[in-house]
Amino acid sequence: xxxxxSKRGKNILQAxxxxxxxxxxxxxxxxxxxxxxxxxxxxxxxxVMADIEEMGYLSQPHTSAGxxxxxxxxxxxxxxxxxxxxxxxxxxxxxxxxxxxxNLQLIDIMKETSSLLSNFSQYTGIIIAPKFGNMIFExxxxxxxxxxxxxxxxxxxxxxxxxxxxxxxxELSQDELHxxxxxxxxxxxxxxxxxxxxxxxxxxxKEKNMCNWLLSQALRLSQExxxxxxxxxxxxxxxxxxxxxxxxxDMEKVKTLFxxxxxxxxxxxxxxxxxxxxxxxxxxxxENQFQEMQECSIIASPYTWGEYASGTLGVIGPTRMNYxxxxxxxxxTARTVSKIMDAKYQ
Amino acid sequence: xxxxxSKRGKNILQAxxxxxxxxxxxxxxxxxxxxxxxxxxxxxxxxVMADIEEMGYLSQPHTSAGxxxxxxxxxxxxxxxxxxxxxxxxxxxxxxxxxxxxNLQLIDIMKETSSLLSNFSQYTGIIIAPKFGNMIFExxxxxxxxxxxxxxxxxxxxxxxxxxxxxxxxELSQDELHxxxxxxxxxxxxxxxxxxxxxxxxxxxKEKNMCNWLLSQALRLSQExxxxxxxxxxxxxxxxxxxxxxxxxDMEKVKTLFxxxxxxxxxxxxxxxxxxxxxxxxxxxxENQFQEMQECSIIASPYTWGEYASGTLGVIGPTRMNYxxxxxxxxxTARTVSKIMDAKYQ
DNA sequence: ATTAGCACTCAACATCAAAGAGTGCTAATG
DNA sequence: CATTAGCACTCTTTGATGTTGAGTGCTAAT
Numbered sequence: 050x051x052x053x054x055s056k057r058g059k060n061i062l063q064a065x066x067x068x069x070x071x072x073x074x075x076x077x078x079x080x081x082x083x084x085x086x087x088x089x090x091x092x093x094x095x096x097v098m099a100d101i102e103e104m105g106y107l108s109q110p111h112t113s114a115g116x117x118x119x120x121x122x123x124x125x126x127x128x129x130x131x132x133x134x135x136x137x138x139x140x141x142x143x144x145x146x147x148x149x150x151x152n153l154q155l156i157d158i159m160k161e162t163s164s165l166l167s168n169f170s171q172y173t174g175i176i177i178a179p180k181f182g183n184m185i186f187e188x189x190x191x192x193x194x195x196x197x198x199x200x201x202x203x204x205x206x207x208x209x210x211x212x213x214x215x216x217x218x219x220e221l222s223q224d225e226l227h228x229x230x231x232x233x234x235x236x237x238x239x240x241x242x243x244x245x246x247x248x249x250x251x252x253x254x255k256e257k258n259m260c261n262w263l264l265s266q267a268l269r270l271s272q273e274x275x276x277x278x279x280x281x282x283x284x285x286x287x288x289x290x291x292x293x294x295x296x297x298x299d300m301e302k303v304k305t306l307f308x309x310x311x312x313x314x315x316x317x318x319x320x321x322x323x324x325x326x327x328x329x330x331x332x333x334x335x336e337n338q339f340q341e342m343q344e345c346s347i348i349a350s351p352y353t354w355g356e357y358a359s360g361t362l363g364v365i366g367p368t369r370m371n372y373x374x375x376x377x378x379x380x381x382t383a384r385t386v387s388k389i390m391d392a393k394y395q
Numbered sequence: 396x397x398x399x400x401s402k403r404g405k406n407i408l409q410a411x412x413x414x415x416x417x418x419x420x421x422x423x424x425x426x427x428x429x430x431x432x433x434x435x436x437x438x439x440x441x442x443v444m445a446d447i448e449e450m451g452y453l454s455q456p457h458t459s460a461g462x463x464x465x466x467x468x469x470x471x472x473x474x475x476x477x478x479x480x481x482x483x484x485x486x487x488x489x490x491x492x493x494x495x496x497x498n499l500q501l502i503d504i505m506k507e508t509s510s511l512l513s514n515f516s517q518y519t520g521i522i523i524a525p526k527f528g529n530m531i532f533e534x535x536x537x538x539x540x541x542x543x544x545x546x547x548x549x550x551x552x553x554x555x556x557x558x559x560x561x562x563x564x565x566e567l568s569q570d571e572l573h574x575x576x577x578x579x580x581x582x583x584x585x586x587x588x589x590x591x592x593x594x595x596x597x598x599x600x601k602e603k604n605m606c607n608w609l610l611s612q613a614l615r616l617s618q619e620x621x622x623x624x625x626x627x628x629x630x631x632x633x634x635x636x637x638x639x640x641x642x643x644x645d646m647e648k649v650k651t652l653f654x655x656x657x658x659x660x661x662x663x664x665x666x667x668x669x670x671x672x673x674x675x676x677x678x679x680x681x682e683n684q685f686q687e688m689q690e691c692s693i694i695a696s697p698y699t700w701g702e703y704a705s706g707t708l709g710v711i712g713p714t715r716m717n718y719x720x721x722x723x724x725x726x727x728t729a730r731t732v733s734k735i736m737d738a739k740y741q
Numbered sequence: 742a743t744t745a746g747c748a749c750t751c752a753a754c755a756t757c758a759a760a761g762a763g764t765g766c767t768a769a770t771g
Numbered sequence: 772c773a774t775t776a777g778c779a780c781t782c783t784t785t786g787a788t789g790t791t792g793a794g795t796g797c798t799a800a801t
Contacts, residue, residue, distance in 0.1 A: 077763050090775050095764070113763050113782045154560065190538050192548060200556060202538060202548055210546060212556045214500065289657065292650045300646070304638045311635065423794050436744050441795065459751045459794050744801075754791080764781075770774080 054101070059130055060087050061097050062106060066118050066126045070369050073295050075115035120334035123346075123368060127331055133377045144169075144382055148389045155208045155390075159284040162362060162386055167287025169382075170375050172366030173310075176386075177320055178282035179360045182243040184208050189233050189274065191226040199226065201274035205242070207354065207393070215273045221266070229267035237271075246275055283313045294367045302344060309341035320361040323349045329380050334368040346370050350383035354390045362386065400447070405476055406433050407443050408452060412464050412472045416715050419641050421461035466680035469692075469714060473677055479722045490515075490728055494735045501554045501736075505630040508708060508732055513633025515728075516721050518640075518712030519656075522732075523666055524628035525706045528589045530554050535579050535620065537572040545572065547620035551588070553700065553739070561619045567612070575613035583617075592621055629659045640713045648690060655687035666707040669695045675726050680714040692716050696729035700736045708732065 054062060064086045068076045078091040078098060087094075098116055101107050106122035109115075118126065136144075147165050148158065159178050166174025184205035192200040197220060201213045236252065237245050249272050256265045288310055291297050297306070309315050319339060323332045332347045348370070349363030362383055364375055400408065410432045414422040424437040424444060433440075444462055447453050452468030455461070464472065482490075493511050494504065505524055512520025530551035538546040543566060547559045582598065583591050595618050602611045634656055637643050643652070655661050665685060669678045678693045694716070695709030708729055710721055 075763090079763075091763090092765095092775050092777095093773085096774090099765080109764085111782060112765095113761090113780090115763065152560075152562065188538070188540070190536075190548075192534070192536050192550070194534070194550060200548070200550065202536075202546070202558070204538070204540060204546065210558045210560070212548070212558065214498075214556070216498065289650065289653050292646065292653075298646060300638065300644060303646075303649075304635065307635050307638075421794090425794075437794090438744050438746090438796095439742085442743090445796080455795085457751060458796095459749090459792090461794065742801105744799100746799085747797090748795105749797100750793105750795075752791105752793090754789105756787100756789080758785100758787085760783105760785075762781105762783085764779105766779090767777085769776080771772105 054104075054106075054125070054129075057087075057089075058097055058101055061094060062101055062118070062122065062126060063130050065098070065107060065116055066123065066130075069117055070371055073369055075110055075117050077115035080115065120336065120368060123333045124336070127333065127372055131372055131376075134373050136377050136381055140378070141381060144378075144385050148385065153389075153393075158386065158389065159282065160286075162382065163284040163286035166362065166364050166379065166382060167290060169378050170364045170366060170370075171287075171293070172290050172364050172370065172375075173285065173287045174362075174364055175283065175285045175316060175320070176362035177317060177360045178284070179208065179354055180281065182241065183359075184242050186237045186240050186242065186245050188230075189237070189271065190230055191270065193221065193223045193226060196220055199270065201270065203274060206239075207390070213274050215270060217270070225263070225266075228263060229270060232264065232267050233271050242275065246272075249275070281313070281317045283316055285310065285316070291367070296344065296367050296369065305341045306345070309339065315339055315341070319347065320349055320363060323347050323363070324351050324361050327351065329376055329383075331372070331376070344368065346372075348372070348375055348379050350379050352383040352386045352390075354387065400450075400452075400471070400475075403433075403435075404443055404447055407440060408447055408464070408468065408472060409476050411444070411453060411462055412469065412476075415463055416717055419715055421456055421463050423461035426461065466682065466714060469679045470682070473679065473718055477718055477722075480719050482723050482727055486724070487727060490724075490731050494731065499735075499739075504732065504735065505628070506632075508728065509630040509632035512708065512710050512725065512728060513636060515724050516710045516712060516716075517633075518636050518710050518716065518721075519631065519633045520708075520710055521629065521631045521662060521666070522708035523663060523706045524630070525554065525700055526627065528587065529705075530588050532583045532586050532588065532591050535583070535617065536576055537616065539567065539569045539572060542566055545616065547616065549620060552585075553736070559620050561616060563616070571609070571612075574609060575616060578610065578613050579617050588621065592618075595621070627659065627663045629662055631656065631662070637713070642690065642713050642715065651687045652691070655685065661685055661687070665693060666695055666709060669693050669709070670697050670707050673697065675722055675729075677718070677722070690714065692718075694718070694721055694725050696725050698729045698732045698736070700733065 061081065064081045064084070065076045068080060078094040081094050082089055082091040098107060102109070102116065106119060106125055107116040108119050110117065144165065147161050153161070155178065159176055162176045163174040166176070185207070187206040188204040190202040190204070192202065194200050194214070197217050199215045199217055199221065201215055203211045203213070237248060240248060249268055253265070253268050253272070256268060288307065291303070291306065297303050319337055319342060322337065323330045329348065329350045334346060335343045337343065337347065344367065345365050346368045347363055347365050349361055351359050351361050353359045362379070364379055407427065410427045410430070411422045414426060424440040427440050428435055428437040444453060448455070448462060452465060452471055453462040454465050456463065490511065493507050499507070501524065505522055508522045509520040512522070531553070533552040534550040536548040536550070538548065540546050540560070543563050545561045545563055545567065547561055549557045549559070583594060586594060595614055599611070599614045602614060634653070637649070637652065643649050665683060665688060668683065669676045675694065675696045680692060681689045683689065683693065690713065691711050692714045693709055693711050695707055697705050697707050699705045708725070710725055
């Protein structure tokens with residue numbers, strides 16, 4: 050339940066949050082009154098701050114310290130107070146320039162993006178590649194390696210080519226393999242990988258009866274080729290930037306956070322969970338379910354890729370992040386990535 | 396210059412080093428005399444320790460503290476005192492079991508090894524894959540993708556299959572591509588990648604005169620295919636184990652070390668530098684040239700791969716590592732990896 | 742040659758006082 | 772009646788001070 054704040058309350062919460070984001074220290078009433086954000090005496094500000102604290106938006110580390118915003122306070126700030134900065138032309142260009150080079154493969158785009166997000170924010174940049182299962186089938190090739198080994202090369206309509214080595218029981222000639230691929234490339238064309246899997250199983254059922262050795266072999270091979278791991282590709286950059294955040298001066302905290310970074314599945318779940326709707330989504334501190342990450346905020350956005358598939362990108366940093374600057378940056382990066390990928394592979 | 400130590404001196408240095416490795420704290424004379432390694436009073440030990448300190452093998456953090464071994468002291472210990480433990484049967488089996496699963500690809504072996512080294516040592520495990528340039532050519536395939544795009548699939552005699560997408564100016568038919576590969580597979584067979592590059596350049600010179608369009612196209616394509624980046628593949632695991640070392644409780648140290656871990660080229664140079672001869676090599680603290688790594692020791696060993704190529708593996712940890720246990724483990728791991736790889740691809 | 746004994750050094754720890762930042766409450770103010 | 776100056780109070784931070792204990796080097800006794 051969100052309690053409403055008076056105009057003045059908002060102003061003061063705003064002042065506390067900005068100051069806290071800038072310094073990382075608890076903010077006192079005097080500090081605010083001096084900075085002429087508002088023309089109020091310290092005493093008046095104290096009164097209001099006490100009210101806001103009662104609502105749960107602020108807290109005091111101890112009696113004689115200033116206030117720091119709670120996660121709820123930051124949430125209120127983000128939802129009801131924050132107006133994000135507009136990016137300058139220069140900044141926009143600098144984002145776009147990242148994708149200027151010709152011949153960027155999907156993997157390059159991912160790497161560049163995570164690095165961009167990290168450099169811009171000075172926190173940790175992360176991007177999850179479009180899900181493997183959503184890739185659209187374009188072509189498969191089988192190359193004979195040694196006696197009983199075949200290399201399957203899967204070429205999606207867009208995205209990274211993947212190889213898989215398959216061991217076979219009987220030896221197959223390159224000629225037979227050509228026939229297989231021709232057949233497969235026909236029946237699987239333009240399906241998503243998920244559908245490819247289904248299709249193969251269906252075809253296999255049909256084949257059972259028809260007993261066509263060639264077809265059933267082809268299907269068996271392709272099934273192996275597509276059984277490959279479904280791990281999401283996660284690209285992460287600037288992990289070590291958090292060393293520079295004063296709130297992570299505690300070894301234990303850093304340790305647990307880094308261990309979390311190592312578990313890619315946590316990151317994937319985290320981002321997936323954050324992204325429900327369209328556009329920028331923000332998760333603040335304890336709002337996410339992962340113990341290890343509850344000192345962090347995540348600013349994330351989905352990016353799209355034609356109608357094919359989509360992934361997620363974002364920035365992970367301390368709850369005291371500069372939302373005002375980072376939100377529009379993440380947003381513009383997501384839009385740019387979407388645009389670039391659409392352009393590259395219609 | 397290595398100064399010689401008396402029998403007694405050796406015993407005491409040994410005692411100090413063992414104790415220091417076990418506790419990480421400066422070691423006092425009483426501690427040693429109590430532990431009945433030797434039957435000497437604290438006072439006698441003090442005298443000897445003062446001598447050893449003068450030689451530069453021990454140092455005192457401050458007057459009223461015990462001694463810790465210097466890097467030189469550890470070097471002396473490793474060279475002249477240390478007798479490594481023999482691995483138990485169980486330990487050997489546990490190492491071998493890592494490579495038991497069928498169908499391990501090169502990349503799996505690398506991953507498993509780095510993880511093995513890290514788990515066993517409780518420090519950071521690292522392995523550098525055999526250099527790309529040393530791989531032996533087995534086969535190349537060209538797959539037509541879209542109008543002006545060709546996928547080159549390079550299959551080395553052993554090692555990881557690599558793809559490269561090549562943009563061409565003219566459209567080439569799959570039929571032509573087949574001819575290319577047939578030609579290339581013939582002339583390049585069994586060369587190392589380095590030699591492949593040379594050969595292509597030579598052939599191109601010859602071709603210039605003969606003006607055979609087909610051949611010159613094939614050569615141009617293959618040149619592009621093999622121009623790919625020569626980055627060494629580095630597999631590293633257990634980076635975060637060093638959080639548990641008391642000597643890395645200082646944020647700054649951890650920070651610089653991790654930044655070094657991120658720069659793969661430092662790691663490659665470091666390992667390459669350590670490995671000069673055969674067998675286990677050890678670099679202690681300041682013996683290596685990289686500022687960021689001078690609080691660390693590296694225990695490394697080359698591994699071989701038939702006559703084809705070889706790489707390096709090892710453990711990075713604090714100078715106060717358990718050399719006695721880790722040295723034989725690294726050694727046995729290197730031997731096992733060599734054996735496995737030889738068996739897999741003769 | 743070895744060692745017990747002793748004076749000495751110095752980090753680590755605890756104790757204590759003072760300083761300073763910030764608060765909440767009350768009474769005065771426009 | 773909202774605002775604010777003033778003040779007593781709280782609690783962290785800092786620095787000074789003293790104490791403890793581990794460890795040393797030296798000397799004299801064994």
